[in-house]
Amino acid sequence: MQLNKYKNYFFNQLKTIYPETEISSFWSWLTEFYLNKTRIELALNPHQLTDEMKQNFDDALNRLKIQEPIQHILGETYFMDYPFSVSQEVLIPRPETEDLVRWIIEDYREVDGHILDIGTGSGCIAIALDLGMFNARVTALDVSEKALKIAAENAKRNRAKVNFIKQDILSTQALNQNYQVIVSNPPYVRELEKSQMQKNVLNYEPDLALFVTDDSPLLFYDKIGRLAFRHLEKNGSLYFEINQYLAKETLDLLRKIGFNDVELRKDLYGNDRMIKASL
Template structure:
């Protein structure tokens, strides 16, 4: 079968679940991964064909997409901040909003114009996307990353190797941690923050496939991770050390209140590209 003809069938069969633009993007992602062909190749060579064996592979992928399994999991990889990352069912798929958090940290460091060594800690690292992106772009940084999941850390370690950076990974439950044992100039975290009451807002492909351990918190204690991490930041941060969080879009005011009560200074709340309250920064005010 001609690839061009199969493309139309592929997009049509995904029509009841995905819009045409998204279905088309899936087609070209798979085409590049499985056939090493780009959109331009198909345009220049419209008579290219799939073998019967290749059709079998494509049909399998199509059936899984119909079940709303994320394309990133099917391909086993994704891009984040211009870097390649392996992803699987043990880690969240990195989001564009999290790229904005990384960019904020990098902007802040560039504005300081300093080349002195700094120590960074990423709490709840998952795929390692934040820690690795910072390590790649801040050669003066010594980067550490914590996660409660050994399988997530194994994935993160592979990603550090793929991107040729050094990150020290630690298997640790942050909620059971009393002291980080050393000081950090920057602490960043994208912890679980989706309340159970918000599950109905989550797309099926996320709800049914991505690790709930990294997504959800109890409705009556939605800021549990933020409180704990902020406490540890006070213990293990020096004057003017920075704390960055990705947050629940509905809890921006609550996060400002939390950091104010804990004596953080220069608190700043930022919206993401979709106009939602998504990131917050505070500086440690050591007494």
């Protein structure tokens, strides 16, 4: 079967579920993954699908129809141009989180110090920081053993040196040392916001890494903020990814804890998304 003919079929099957731009993105991911061909290469040289190739595309198509994330179908994604394995045990790394990592690297690229990533998930933040900074010594915590296993595999895949530790931050009374940078992208989606979320997130990504109760939406920010206030080095900083709807509340919380220098930044979509708090 000609690839172009299958492409038309693929788009028609998904057009009532996804916008055309997203279907086009799916198609590019799949053709590059299964055929190892770029969009330009395929345009120049029409491709014939073997039965095995068609089966791969059919399987992916059926999974897309039930709104399974394309990253789970392929088993991987990219973050800061580094490849990361993903599964239903960890959040799929988001482009907006890359902005948080870039901010830290801009501020501390050449600093010789310890960095702590709390709630590491796939390990994307910790690994990208280790690879992007000259003398960082990165430790990453997570409560999930399954997530830590994936994170360790991702570190090995990218030749990063990160110390992964299983630890429940909410029951942590003190950190084992002081850090130059503490960063976290903790659970921050309130239960009341579930109705705004797409099925590919609700059905396939871990609740543990996503949701907080409506009555304690800043639970993790309060706990991590207080630990950071006690365990940051003199010139250190705390970085958070935040809920865009709770930016003011998060800023107020950090100032109440004792951080005098607090900065809010927007993500690439124009939403309040990142905070840096310094002593």
